Amino acid sequence: MHRDRFLLIILMAALICFSAAAPAVAHEQQVCLVINGEIMHMNDEPPYYYPDGQIIVPVRYIAERIGGACEWSGSEQKAIVVFPGRKIMIQLGNPDIVVDGNVVSVAIAPHEIYERLMVPLSFMESYFPAHFDWDPNLSVLSIDTK
Numbered sequence: 001m002h003r004d005r006f007l008l009i010i011l012m013a014a015l016i017c018f019s020a021a022a023p024a025v026a027h028e029q030q031v032c033l034v035i036n037g038e039i040m041h042m043n044d045e046p047p048y049y050y051p052d053g054q055i056i057v058p059v060r061y062i063a064e065r066i067g068g069a070c071e072w073s074g075s076e077q078k079a080i081v082v083f084p085g086r087k088i089m090i091q092l093g094n095p096d097i098v099v100d101g102n103v104v105s106v107a108i109a110p111h112e113i114y115e116r117l118m119v120p121l122s123f124m125e126s127y128f129p130a131h132f133d134w135d136p137n138l139s140v141l142s143i144d145t146k
Contacts (some may be wrong), residue, residue: 029048031049032054032138032139033143035145036143037144042058048113048118054116055134059118060079063083065143068082068083068129072117076106077093078090079093090110090117094110095109095110097123106119107122108120131144
C-alpha cells in the first residue's frame with residue numbers, strides 16, 4: 001500500500017514537473033523534486049541533471065525544507081548551512097566544502113543558476129540529514145526526513 005502511494009506520488013510529480021518550462025541551458029534536464037511526499041513547485045531553482053550523470057541541487061531551498069537554516073554572506077560569496085549537530089560552509093566556485101571543520105571536495109564546484117547556490121546531489125546525500133532517492137527513469141528526486 002505504501003509503495004503504491006509512493007509510486008503514484010512519483011508519477012504525479014513527473015507529470016506536473018515536466019509540464020513546466022524547459023531549463024534555461026539546453027544541455028541540462030530539469031528534475032522534479034518531492035520532499036516528504038509533497039511535490040515542490042520550484043519556478044527558478046529546480047535541481048538539474050547533466051548528461052554526465054551529475055545532479056545539482058539548490059542549497060537553501062532543500063536545507064530549509066528539511067529542517068536546516070541557511071545564511072548567505074555576499075561579501076564572502078559563502079553559504080553557512082546549519083542542522084542540529086552539523087555546520088556546513090559552502091563557497092561559490094570552491095570545490096572544497098567545510099563540514100564540521102573538515103574539508104570535503106566535490107566533483108563540481110558550487111555554482112549559481114538563477115542566483116541560487118547549487119551543489120552536487122552526491123554531497124547532500126552524504127552530509128544533509130535526510131534520505132535521498134533518485135529515479136533516473138522519471139527524473140524525480142525524492143527526499144524523506146521521516
